[in-house]
Amino acid sequence: MSTSGGVVALARRLIEARSDNPPGDERRIAEVVCAALAERALPRPRILAGHAERPNLLSTLDFGPGGRHLCLCGHLDTKPPGEGWSLDPLRPRVIDGELYGLGACDMKGAVAAMIEAAAELAARPPARGRLSLLLVADEERGGLHGARYLAERGLVEADAILIGEPGGLEADWDQLHLVSRGIANLSIRVLGDQGHSSLSDRIGLISATQEAARLLLAFRRFRPRAPRRAWPGWRVTVNPGVRVEGGVDFGVVPGQARFAVDVRTLPGMTRAAFDRDLADFLARQRERNASLRAEVAFEPAPRDWLPPTEIAAGHPLVRCLESALAEVVGRRPPRAVFPGTTDAAWLQGLAGIPTLPAAGPGLLPRAHAPDERVSVAALEQAAAVYARTARRFCTGGEG
Secondary structure, eight states: OOOSSSHHHHHHHHHHSOOBTTTOOOHHHHHHHHHHHHHTTOOOOEEEOSSTTSOEEEEEEEEESSSOEEEEEEEOOBOOOOSOOSSOTTSOEEETTEEESTTIIIIIHHHHHHHHHHHHHHHSOOSSEEEEEEEESOGGGTSTTTHHHHHHTTOOOOSEEEEOOEEESSSTTOOEEEEEOEEEEEEEEEEOOOEEGGGHHHHTOOOHHHHHHHHHHHGGGOOOOOOOOSOTTOOOEEEEEEEEEEOOOTTEEOSEEEEEEEEEEOTTOOHHHHHHHHHHHHHHHHHHOTTOOEEEEEOSTTSSEEOOEEOOTTOHHHHHHHHHHHHHTSSOOOEEEESSOOTHHHHTTTTOOOEEOBOEEEEGGGTTSTTOEEEHHHHHHHHHHHHHHHHHHHHTOOO
């Protein structure tokens, strides 16, 4: 059982263990997690890492033969705090029922709730089944040292996985996310004619930045195809110009410019089909503008293409979670699409394990934002929801 005063006290300890990514070093928070597991008499975790400073922790409880294997998964890293905080992001505080601090919502609060749920099941074990805690590095930068590293090496085994990303949009537990959207990150390099700016109109020098600006605005009409799905109101999201570079100085017509494009994809889309749609779009732009010289470069892996995923609405884990939410929170949230991308891209998209992408306390709009916070009530509910979900699923229940 817990010896630290509960889920809020543990979440505070995790917040105090800085794990910004970048630069990316989860060793300190991993030490806090290991200590918390030992305090609760939970199994010592295996450390799975390609680099010492990027540890992934895996702790497994065996309840008895038969049943199913559930993995509760959370990430240990956070985004950097950024600007605009009114409080010290690394000194967690509870104010008006909200726990403030870097990672409170995304997702150290959920990690604390998972550990407390595991402690409850260890104290009162189900009759059968297995429960794993998988706490990974590097989620905030694409999972190269975390979930992707584990999936590529076959180091994750489970019948299903539940990720504790903040699932609320307007209120805690107001959505049950079955879909994790994918990502395509790419840059467009546009070429021009570098030369003396005083001669641009005389000899017809083409400005790369001006051509890039025209193409960037045209990208607002880029609509890569997605299969028709039963998710009304959702389409592929295209954000051109999330980063823009170009030009040399006054007096110089720019010879090159570059802008980045962030695309959020939907289930059923493939990299090959996306590449074809992108090539067709650029071909049409070149037909309309004979001066356009543009090249595509995807970001280095793993940020080039993170696959979208979807867990079946009738999957036993979905039903078990719905029943637990009905008991603890008092309602069954509507099934929905998670707007962002999660480690489900690797755990389901690569490892092939059915994964709920975002079933955690907190509101997504508070993630990556100043004064990040999570409701204390939602943290306490999360520990109970995870414990009940695991008990049902591991013993073979359907909700």
